[in-house]
Amino acid sequence: MTGAKDPLLNVENLRVEIDFNGAWVPLVDDVSFSVKPGETLGLVGESGSGKSVSAMSLMGFMGRQRGQRLSGTAAFQGKDLLRLNDRELESMRGNEIAMVFQEPMTSLDPAFKVGHQIAAGIRVHQHVTAAQAKEMAIEAMDKVRIPSARVRADSYPHEFSGGMRQRVLIAMAIANNPSMLIADEPTTALDVSVQAQILALLTEMKEDLGLAMIFITHNMGVVADICDRLAVMYAGQIVEEGDVFETFAAPQHPYTDRLLAAMPSIASRRGSLEWIPGSPPKPTDFPAGCRFAPRCRHRLDSCEQPTTLLEISPGRSNRCLRGNTWMEENES
Amino acid sequence: MSTDKIVMQTEDLKVSFPVRRAGHSTTVQAVRGVDITLRAGETLGLVGESGSGKSTLARALMRLIPSEGTVKLDGRDVSGLKPGAFRKERKRIQMVFQDPYSSLNPSLTVGASIAEPLKVHTKLSAAERAERISEVLALVGLNADYADRYPDEFSGGQRQRVAIARAIVLNPEILVCDEAVSALDVSTQNQVINLLEELRDKIGLSYLFISHDLAVVRHISDYVAVMYLGEIVEEGPVDRIFGAAAHPYTQVLLNAVPVPDPVAQRATTKLLLRGDIPDPTNPPSGCAFHQRCPFAMEICAQKAPPKVEIPGGGVAKCHLHTSGPVLAGRAISSLTEAGTETGIGAAYDGTPKSTLPAVAVSGNLESSL
Numbered sequence: 001m002t003g004a005k006d007p008l009l010n011v012e013n014l015r016v017e018i019d020f021n022g023a024w025v026p027l028v029d030d031v032s033f034s035v036k037p038g039e040t041l042g043l044v045g046e047s048g049s050g051k052s053v054s055a056m057s058l059m060g061f062m063g064r065q066r067g068q069r070l071s072g073t074a075a076f077q078g079k080d081l082l083r084l085n086d087r088e089l090e091s092m093r094g095n096e097i098a099m100v101f102q103e104p105m106t107s108l109d110p111a112f113k114v115g116h117q118i119a120a121g122i123r124v125h126q127h128v129t130a131a132q133a134k135e136m137a138i139e140a141m142d143k144v145r146i147p148s149a150r151v152r153a154d155s156y157p158h159e160f161s162g163g164m165r166q167r168v169l170i171a172m173a174i175a176n177n178p179s180m181l182i183a184d185e186p187t188t189a190l191d192v193s194v195q196a197q198i199l200a201l202l203t204e205m206k207e208d209l210g211l212a213m214i215f216i217t218h219n220m221g222v223v224a225d226i227c228d229r230l231a232v233m234y235a236g237q238i239v240e241e242g243d244v245f246e247t248f249a250a251p252q253h254p255y256t257d258r259l260l261a262a263m264p265s266i267a268s269r270r271g272s273l274e275w276i277p278g279s280p281p282k283p284t285d286f287p288a289g290c291r292f293a294p295r296c297r298h299r300l301d302s303c304e305q306p307t308t309l310l311e312i313s314p315g316r317s318n319r320c321l322r323g324n325t326w327m328e329e330n331e332s
Numbered sequence: 333m334s335t336d337k338i339v340m341q342t343e344d345l346k347v348s349f350p351v352r353r354a355g356h357s358t359t360v361q362a363v364r365g366v367d368i369t370l371r372a373g374e375t376l377g378l379v380g381e382s383g384s385g386k387s388t389l390a391r392a393l394m395r396l397i398p399s400e401g402t403v404k405l406d407g408r409d410v411s412g413l414k415p416g417a418f419r420k421e422r423k424r425i426q427m428v429f430q431d432p433y434s435s436l437n438p439s440l441t442v443g444a445s446i447a448e449p450l451k452v453h454t455k456l457s458a459a460e461r462a463e464r465i466s467e468v469l470a471l472v473g474l475n476a477d478y479a480d481r482y483p484d485e486f487s488g489g490q491r492q493r494v495a496i497a498r499a500i501v502l503n504p505e506i507l508v509c510d511e512a513v514s515a516l517d518v519s520t521q522n523q524v525i526n527l528l529e530e531l532r533d534k535i536g537l538s539y540l541f542i543s544h545d546l547a548v549v550r551h552i553s554d555y556v557a558v559m560y561l562g563e564i565v566e567e568g569p570v571d572r573i574f575g576a577a578a579h580p581y582t583q584v585l586l587n588a589v590p591v592p593d594p595v596a597q598r599a600t601t602k603l604l605l606r607g608d609i610p611d612p613t614n615p616p617s618g619c620a621f622h623q624r625c626p627f628a629m630e631i632c633a634q635k636a637p638p639k640v641e642i643p644g645g646g647v648a649k650c651h652l653h654t655s656g657p658v659l660a661g662r663a664i665s666s667l668t669e670a671g672t673e674t675g676i677g678a679a680y681d682g683t684p685k686s687t688l689p690a691v692a693v694s695g696n697l698e699s700s701l
Contacts, residue, residue: 046519047517162382191544192544192588192589196590196604197604199590220592224591224592224593224597224598262522263518264550265547269570273526273551275522275523279489279520
């Protein structure tokens, strides 16, 4: 890694809480990460680990309603995303940071032609005529390889397959040339062969347009395919963060280690599949010390202490209180 | 653990639904002549993408929807049986569904849910039922006192255990698992899979395991069938299918699964299919895959390919094994593996190769680059 660029997005101590029967309960806390221009960060973890909540709070969709609160900073191009007012949020969304969701079925309005929907998004941010916006929409559809984009612009969402609908959403997301894309499980609802097409498209987009991406997924195979770095979330916190190749080769946190070991492989058959005893704690019962400790096979009494995400080598961080001393206990 | 005893077999099973398209009534053939064989103690993995007909096939086997063709249970043709007569057979074949949140009645205790099949199919007394419920709860790794609790007190993985307990309470021979672990996180998924494997050995179950997750299918199955547009295009022993796929569609499907290893994943040449599964109300002529196949020949549009036996076990329906560059059962990868310059990826990129007839490659696939 030469010529380290300044981060495009720098999140520090993000904390999102909700009012639960009169008490503030943290959904995510002490979440810090950064994304450089053109870089793809994978935010991975199981359901309920806080990956979507983190992303949604950056976009202003979470933490701002009644019964919710937000703290920390998210520096993005000279602004703090967590402190934008509604008008500033609106001009940022879709324009500087765009988001693609999991469900290509429900993210489009069934009553409007897709070209119209993409054009509407363009006209929110750019002073162009309806005709110009339509041309730009067709261009965006072309970019995401929708065949005969000019004709398809006049089709309704139900006339598209799931994969094509996801392309429409990506077209919508890139139509205003954002510098960052947040993709929340964009391929989870798709068949594998379609997922492969969308991953190839996103890889192409990030290279051609220099897009930075936050890619939220629970699928380690997808992370291995598309991400440059990954941040592993557990019970509302990042437990490990680092380069994808280094992390897969030698995970530093026992949770990452177990998660990777649990992935069934298409290449070979093992005796029985690995699993982690117990289940993740609910936000109302987060332990005061290491949140993974109750399920961790390397747990010591000292693991009851609060944890911090520490940089262990350039570009790699780990939240395990035992550092990497647990590794020698792994398997005889 | 599999023996040669066949517990279930279908012959030319067909399912069609009436649909309306653009104001016209027509039928869609969701299952188009499927032959499957399930042996005692064996797990048959059924893979395919959405719209391939795998869930419809499962529903037809359970007689939840009408079908044509033959279904034999233990060698006996049950397809002609009236609903009342089939009811007796239904306890031999039970099903576990994908969503443990909607497959259990929230207003019934777990015990009451598991008791229902016993009430319908057996004459057990209340005390005997309670004993049997504790037995199956123990089998799926749950406490006997959970019987008095309600589904909302349980996690997704525990609910799926309850659903499995309910499915095995009648001592069936066959369990049809339709995406039974797809809604679960990986650790929970693995526990449920380990449980299914344990039960197979302990009480001698056979599984029809339907899943879109090929890594899971690789793990649990003895034999695998690949469905495309209502047909089984290839089937065979799990190691042969995953090691030497004989049908181009199988190969694409396996290639599309991202592996959790960035070095291997990025070194793989990606084979990307263009287009989508064709409209089932108007399936293509000849081989249903020919419009998307990088190796399509003239014959593929004209004639449906016959079943060809593949060395190593199983069959494939593909003209490549009988016509054109004759593969005669060899793995599809052997077609282009010979020269490094014309590797298999190049074929899928639409680059013509001398070994193939001119019509073979016409840019049916998108470049992955």
